[in-house]
Amino acid sequence: MNVPARITVCPERQMLEYMLDRNRAELIDTVRGLSETEARRRLVPSMTTSIGLIKHAAFAERKWFQHILGGLPESACDGAMVGEASFDISDDETVADVIAEFERASSRARAIAAGIDLDATRExxxxxxxxxxxxxxxxxxEFARHAGHSDILREQxxxxxxS
Incomplete structure (x- = not known):
């Protein structure tokens, strides 16, 4: 994900899109360099893992941009649409696969939002x-919070x- 140099002054929409892209990139960066085993390691009682946070972020992109903003039925969205199950990683999915899934969902979110006014509403x-x-x-x-979670998991x- 290519995020431009730090932007501190610009029109509102550009700032919102920049900050969202920055947080997307930060979340991805928390898993780069982890082994497949490390990315799947559960270090807290919940289902939270580094790779699971990326998988869940892809779900959030689909839920909010494809389904709510774009009006697609859940069956037409390009991936899992069940909240808690969004943390589940199958044995055949790799870190690279999950990052690619998140990047695809992010790209589609950008495309859907591009032609919509900031004040446009949905139910x-x-x-x-x-x-x-x-x-x-x-x-x-959401992505800033999850990047923070994943930073802590990476530190652990x-x-x-x-040791």
Whole structure:
């Protein structure tokens, strides 16, 4: 994922898109260099793993951009659409596969959002009326939080390498 140099002043939409892309890239960077075993290691009681966070982020992209913003039925979205199952990684999926899945979902999200005004609204069954601006802010928050989770998992993994 190619993120431009740090941007601090620009129009609102450009800033939102930049921050979202930056957080997408940060999340991916947390798994680069981990082995397949390390990326799958469960270091907390939940289903959270480094690779699982990327897989879940791809689900979030599909849910919010393809299904809610784009209006596609869940069956027409290009991947798993079940929340908790989005952390499940099959034995045949690699880190590279999951990163590629997330990058495809991110690319499709960009394409869907490109022609939509920030103030355009859609209905979400649980959240009610949401705007594209709100979706951007939600995804920025979501990916920043998950990058932080994955940073901690990586730090724990790297500590075990040294011991």
């Amino acid at each position: 979400h069954p649980a959240c009610g009326t949401v705007s594209l601006r709100w979706i951007y802010l939600l995804m920025i928050q 993994t790297e500590a075990t390498r040294r």
